[in-house]
Amino acid sequence: MNRTPDPIITIESVSKSYGGVEALSEICVDILPGEVHGLCGENGAGKSTLIKCLTGVIPPETGKITVDGTPLRHGDIHAAELAGIAVIYQESTAFLDLDLVDNLFVGREIKKFGWLDRRAMEKRALAVMQRLDFTLDLHTPLREFSIAQRQMVEMARACLRDCRLLIMDEPTASLSSRETKTLLGLVTQLRAAGVSVLYVSHRLEEIFQLCDRVTVFRDGKLVATTPIEQLNRDQLIGQMVGREVDVLTRHKEHTERTDKIRAKITGLCSRGRFSKISFEVRSGEILGIGGLVGAGRSELARAIFGVDRYDDGEIQIDGITLKKGSIQSAIEAGIAMVPEDRQHQGLILPMSVSENLSLTILAELTKYRLLHHDREAERVQSLMQHLAVKAANAKMEAASLSGGNQQKVVLGKWLATKPKLLILDEPTRGVDVAAKAEIHRLIRDLTEAGMATLIMTSDLPELITLSDRIEVMCEGEIAGQLEGGTATEEQVMRLAFPRGEAQRT
């Protein structure tokens, strides 16, 4: 090993607490020039808080952060920017109504005599895209770009600011495998240019593929910073949860497959989204739908649940054909769906856990058309116990729960309807390792009890280990079937890529 160079950023015993709860306590981390530094930990471990301290969104309570030996002014977004710290946030920070040039430069416009110098901005935008090796139209509003393209714009924005440290917070959470690959390529390119990257991700494969060192947080405390070659997967998980959890191992062979067909989809078409989709899901079976983001998985889920209308085809539940584009009739027929976006579609955050859980079964809880509060409380209590939701009481706001517990509530409000077909769209996105394992176990148990399950996920290990069968979608069509458990990630990817591209990758 060479002599270690001086770190560009040193974080010394930084602490921060919210309302008496320590979010960070005495954290010490240093980041070397040109390294990709992984940051891992379960949700609520303090990763986001550290990022906010670094970028000046919030000031730490104690400790200091130095950049190249100079202390950073705390709680000052501009100071952090000047010091060369840039972030790509988990949630999109794009301005969808503005075009690419505006998006790159808003907040630090190039001016000439006080007026915007559009030509200069366009020139620099082209230059930075060239450096990152992609091209997008300069004058299209960002709304018309895909999520991956928007993310590229954000990387370009970070690069424009001559950053020394780029913080990436779950950048691949909503990307397909191919787009992830492009993004990871960009990260490697940045590293080669001497930029340090602080990489936050729940996806351990990426951490191992990309990072030089990994720092693990647990409950706001630093567990360790370790060079990646000294760690294996289990050890890393062990550091994160403080105990050994076997996350993605298959507990047992498939359940006895019954022959009762629960859901039958025939020739479903929706122009511009998907076409000719046909498959069956039996009772007691988990059917996984794999594919790249944009392959039409979420759109398919939405169509089956009646969120969007479709042009042609038929959906049957237990032999009864469903009305098009009506969520109510889908629910009546026994379909339930855990949507992609927990915070906006799954839950009503300002309402209580109890109100969220009972929202789908209000009809059952009424007597003489009036809500029966005692019965509601009873049902909610039993659901919370069944799902092991960690909440002080049912009256708490859903917003105050952790991501994993929120997802359990979403699952719970649908289990309450005793669904025949459960659709899960990215059920464990942004959920920490332990909660993920619990959710997987729940899904398995329920399916064994006779439910049919349809799961759409970008997480390949999850897709393969959880599903009994897998349908892989590509460009809106079903590209092929695989057996769950025995399929390999490579096989899935081979089907997921459009023909002609698979060879290249």
Added chain:
Amino acid sequence: MKKFAYELFLLGLIGVVFAIAAILDPRFLSKNVQLELSSEIWELGLLTLGMTLVIITAGIDLSVGSAMGLCSVSLGLCMHANLPTWLCALACLVTGLTAGALNGSLVAFMKVHPLLVTLATYGMYRGFAEGLQSATTNAPVDASEGIKSLAAGTFPLVPLLFAALTVWTAILLGRTAAGRGLYAIGHNEEAARFSGIPIAKLKFWIYTYTGLLAGLAAISYSARRSATAEAGMVIELDVISAVVIGGTSIEGGRGRIAGTLLGVLLIHETRQFVDWYWQRSELTLIVIGTLLILAVLGHRFLFAQNPKTR
């Protein structure tokens, strides 16, 4: 009692108004004066019931006053034609129902922003009322004896109706699946949709209900005064103010009928006292405008459980 802290605060404010009145001129508190001044409260009160539901879904209805004008004119036309009283009243209510249903279908089924819909119908309904009136009777129509005895006679039909509807609306909001659905829509429409709440249906009905209430208010107004296109002019400002002062959040998801009732009472008593004591209506406007802003500020800073979130 924490749950009703804001309502207690409003009760306190009403107490303050009464206290000031008691000091300046205790006659204001006498039964006769109160009864005499109470006639206007029923129209305001009726309209706030619908508006509370609408605002809880993060919507708004600017057209209630105009709809009331249109109802009043249609009532006037019927009375002018010497139709039987029940038919006149029915025509008035159907007009309101139709106006509300138009708002409702544009908001619920066409998914146009309620502010835009009701901004347009605000002008449109009043325009129709004026057009209809000037094209036919060209003057306010005095209430027929039948309508008078129905809505402004010795039997307190309007107050009783208001009381019944208040109870009904409060139960709807607090104790039924539909009410829970309205709150859910107000907080997060997307998630409510994914939970299978019949959003379009609920929205359609609350705007239609508001229209119906405008019809009722128009009958009451016309019986007291006359059937005219002027009915309900600028009352929407009072209605929205009363609902918001009553603690319903304009951003949706929060609000109760109890608060709205107190809001109505507070606005009403303030207005009547200022009008009655100083005889200056412009002063009332200043007081009520200020009251509205202060009430929202007060709610933000004194009662918000989590002042950080907005």
Added chain:
Amino acid sequence: MKYRREASLLILVAVLSLLATLFDGSFVRDNTLDILINSIPTMIISCGVMLVIITGEIDISVGSLLGLLAAILALLCSTVSPGLGIHPYLAIPIVLTIGTLIGLGTGCLVVYGRVPSIIATLGLLIALDGAQDWLMGGGDIKHFPQQLRNLGTGTKLPINLIFTILVVVATGLLCRKTALGRRIYAVGSNRSAARLAGISEAKIKLFVFALTGLLTAMAATLWVAKLGNVSTSTGAGLELKVVTCVVVGGIAIRGGRGRLLGVVLAVILITMIRTVLNFMDLGSEAVKWQRAIEGVMILVAVTSDHFSQRQQSGGSS
């Protein structure tokens, strides 16, 4: 198509002119100037309210504010009691300052008091209306010095029109060519992202509200100058007209989107409707139904627009 909205508004303006020309060949020649001059207050204030709506807020107090400011100017300038007879060149800056300060106050309520802007400005709408009545004490105010009237009637040059064009051009430059303009759009498009980009949401919003106050004061000045009469109903209902124009002009009510050109065309169109209806002289019947016709047209505009947008996006989210 990017300029779809502007194109359809332009077509409507053209169709209306054509219709009117069919009735009278000289309509365009005789009335263009009138229509433009009649649109002045709405035009100037729309420039401000447009920016407010782009930031995702709304201001419905401008009608009452215009009335109040007109009353103040009238009281300061009028040569007859209760007027103070102050020289207009002194009075106008006072009114502009008051307008800006009230706008700034509205902004503070919204930004620091966190009162939703529709409620804050509704409160002001009511309170300022009261203040106007209170100042006026019931009667109209007339008799203004010639220097003030000249601004409105002009001698040869329509000074007020030229001034309005300057305001519109300046607003256009602000939107397109300055960092501030882009930041106004940025705040409306995505608040939290704007904050992370180091943009101060508070400053931007204070600015647009204060600017709206200032523009309303300008409009009030030109209003008094032109009409030479202020009554208690001056400015009543203007706020709804302005919001209608801004929305018909294509500014998204949720913020972030829309262009000045559309608003300018919408103001002209809506002012034109009234003039044309008057002009076509469809008999006394039509005049009575004028407001209803206007209302229907606005409803159709607002609704059809939403409908076509929904078709375009195809429900995908």
